[in-house]
Amino acid sequence: MRKALVIGNWKMNGQQVLNKSLVEQIKTGVANELLGRIDVGVCPPAVYAQSVIEQLSGVDIVVGAQNMSEHDSGAFTGEVSAVMLKDIGCGLVILGHSERRALFAETNVAVAAKVKAALAAGLMPVVCVGETLEQREAGKAADVVREQLDQGLAGVDASELSKVVIAYEPVWAIGTGLTASPEQAQEIHHLLRKALEAKSAAVAANVRLLYGGSVNAANAEALFAQPDIDGGLIGGASLKAEDFIAICRAAA
Numbered sequence: 001m002r003k004a005l006v007i008g009n010w011k012m013n014g015q016q017v018l019n020k021s022l023v024e025q026i027k028t029g030v031a032n033e034l035l036g037r038i039d040v041g042v043c044p045p046a047v048y049a050q051s052v053i054e055q056l057s058g059v060d061i062v063v064g065a066q067n068m069s070e071h072d073s074g075a076f077t078g079e080v081s082a083v084m085l086k087d088i089g090c091g092l093v094i095l096g097h098s099e100r101r102a103l104f105a106e107t108n109v110a111v112a113a114k115v116k117a118a119l120a121a122g123l124m125p126v127v128c129v130g131e132t133l134e135q136r137e138a139g140k141a142a143d144v145v146r147e148q149l150d151q152g153l154a155g156v157d158a159s160e161l162s163k164v165v166i167a168y169e170p171v172w173a174i175g176t177g178l179t180a181s182p183e184q185a186q187e188i189h190h191l192l193r194k195a196l197e198a199k200s201a202a203v204a205a206n207v208r209l210l211y212g213g214s215v216n217a218a219n220a221e222a223l224f225a226q227p228d229i230d231g232g233l234i235g236g237a238s239l240k241a242e243d244f245i246a247i248c249r250a251a252a
């Protein structure tokens, strides 16, 4: 049985006072009722990770980052490493988000290097894959996500695979209000799980596959009811405690 996982990606949003109130509400909303039945993570901007970690001390909500360097340390001005994230208490890192790919030219090769660095540091990589609308309309969605998966996980063996989470996030659904239908999402999730079987069928059966792309309180339940959808990576709705808690409830 795969335990459902819901992760909030705050992107470049929030400030200390707002974060405090959001985290307090999430903590109260999920702590007693949901934690234990599902796993929950929040990914604030890196500069706020430590204060969110402190605020969540003793609460089983994982704090993560939205990106990291493939290098551990050195002359890489402006970068943050997996080792540093682990050092302050982060537990996961989102890698290969479509905004990183589109706005910061992140390639599958770079994603693969970051996945290796995250695993080596003991962080859970949440590897994002997803096709653009153009690619979907050209009938290439399956090929695109398959290639992102294969190349993004290059060099990851079966024992490491068990520590990886994959997030299918169709680019056309991110922040647009358009959501993949549960059937569209399930089709890709099934394909991803089948592709992971090449590394190990037993491990692939246990890898959590998240859906992301305009998930909200109203559509979460139908998406999470699909057999290969094990939770969600939530952008916009993770900034509203009430919505994020409702999404967590839908995953439980």
Ligand code: PEP
Pocket (backbone or CB within 6 Å): 009, 169, 173, 174, 175, 176, 177, 212, 213, 214, 215, 233, 234, 235, 236, 237
């Ligand atoms: C995301 O950016 O990971 C995301 C899924 O965003 P949204 O939920 O706002 O579409």
